[in-house]
Amino acid sequence: MSPKPIHVLNGPNLNLLGVREPEVYGRDTLADIEAACRARASAHGRDLVFRQSNHEGELIDWLHEARENAALVLFNPGAYTHTSVALRDAVAAIAIPVIEIHLSNPAAREAFRHVSHVAPVAKGVIAGFGAHSYILAIDAAAVLLTAAERPGS
Numbered sequence: 001m002s003p004k005p006i007h008v009l010n011g012p013n014l015n016l017l018g019v020r021e022p023e024v025y026g027r028d029t030l031a032d033i034e035a036a037c038r039a040r041a042s043a044h045g046r047d048l049v050f051r052q053s054n055h056e057g058e059l060i061d062w063l064h065e066a067r068e069n070a071a072l073v074l075f076n077p078g079a080y081t082h083t084s085v086a087l088r089d090a091v092a093a094i095a096i097p098v099i100e101i102h103l104s105n106p107a108a109r110e111a112f113r114h115v116s117h118v119a120p121v122a123k124g125v126i127a128g129f130g131a132h133s134y135i136l137a138i139d140a141a142a143v144l145l146t147a148a149e150r151p152g153s
């Protein structure tokens with residue numbers, strides 16, 4: 001049986017990347033980031049599912065689906081990071097690891113971005129490296145999954 005894929009889930013407005021606010025989020029589009037993630041995951045021998053939604057309920061459905069179908073989730077909840085108890089509950093409810101990722105470093109931005117409802121139930125958080133946050137997260141995911149697959153772990 002082939003290993004389950006890594007799911008990369010992206011929240012609201014991330015479809016606008018590369019179009020506005022390049023000084024905050026960089027010049028890469030979400031399609032550029034997806035291509036870079038696919039290449040990195042493939043270098044680790046992992047398949048990838050990459051999705052974006054502007055709807056909280058759809059993100060919750062995808063987290064539930066990942067419970068069955070994914071080895072691990074990389075999750076950029078966008079602004080829902082700071083507002084959504086429902087997304088936090090969905091992350092807490094699934095038994096697989098979830099790594100929270102951000103392009104910017106929310107801790108260095110406005111006070112309302114300093115709270116993450118997701119971080120306390122995530123395996124870890126990678127933030128502040130632009131599109132490279134996603135690549136670092138793929139590498140972290142590969143390390144975690146390889147360790148979990150080792151006999152006796």
Ligand code: CA2
Pocket residue numbers: 012013014016017018019020021025076077078079080081101102103104105106113
């Ligand atoms: O830094 C991140 O990855 C964020 O999750 C991005 C969210 C923001 O609300 C979080 O605090 C941090 C915003 C995504 C919106 O992306 C845009 C891209 C281009 C133009 C406008 C918004």
